[in-house]
Amino acid sequence: MWWVLVAQVFGLTSVILVAVWMGHYRGGFAWQGDPTHQFNYHPLFMVIGMIFLYGDGLKAVFDSHNLKKKPDPNLYSLHSWVGLMTIIFFGFQWVAGFVTFLWPGLALRLKNIYKPIHVFWGILIYAFALAAAMMGIVEKALFSKDLKYNKFESEGILINFLGIFLLAFGGIVVYLVTN
């Protein structure tokens, strides 16, 4: 009811904020010719993808590392570990959900045993995605050499509001799912 609307507004605000951050402050978007700006799709697609899809967002960041003249290493950070864990759990959840709920003739008893497990892990995976996103935001803020984060520049403030909206959005989603 009420909260669904507030969640929509917060979720949409998060998408707009991350789009403005990457599109305006971080120099806009590009695909494979330009690894630095290809990176900028990663946060945008990942944040949208917490609602829609992951695929292109991951391609954006792996390409942005591997296609550089001097390639960057992959999967060294806590953010990337939690991010990958999230995606793997997400895959398991997806397969388990599909099999259990849609396999023709599976015993109703089994469906009923699995259901609370599905709901709990669904929420946990969502929380992991949120944690990954929050850490990714912090990384990008600190990796941006032309941003003096500790000088309260407008980009830094925008980053903080993005994080706060994303967290609030996540809180409301979990509230809605559990109530």
Next chain:
Amino acid sequence: MWWVLVAQVFGLTSVILVAVWMGHYRGGFAWQGDPTHQFNYHPLFMVIGMIFLYGDGLKAVFDSHNLKKKPDPNLYSLHSWVGLMTIIFFGFQWVAGFVTFLWPGLALRLKNIYKPIHVFWGILIYAFALAAAMMGIVEKALFSKDLKYNKFESEGILINFLGIFLLAFGGIVVYLVTN
């Protein structure tokens, strides 16, 4: 039952990992004479404090900024905003819990209306503290100039495991509280 034990082990592991990180890799602990090493109490006390107390942990980080020859700014980061929000909500929750549950003769009906609100916010505040801690870990990893985080040095690996244990610990705590 089982999970309580696992949670204990993960929680304790987190405390040990953060203590080793700060005590061994980050040069150990000191109080007001030495702001850089005074900082090292902040993560340790904050992580312990997710179970015990905040006070000294916050003093450690504010001192570490303010007592420097060239003081660092306060409260510019997403981490610090989420951290402060957590502490403020924690304070409200504490007062509201105290008043509602312990005020002599408060109508039972009011207690019952407030109870699910208290439980929901309790869990949410806990999740906020976890998010703040995860972001703080990422910040500290990237602020440590003598750590090449993307070179898979042992300190970096320890940091990632700390984050994973903390997240797992948090997940189990929420599971226990909701089941």
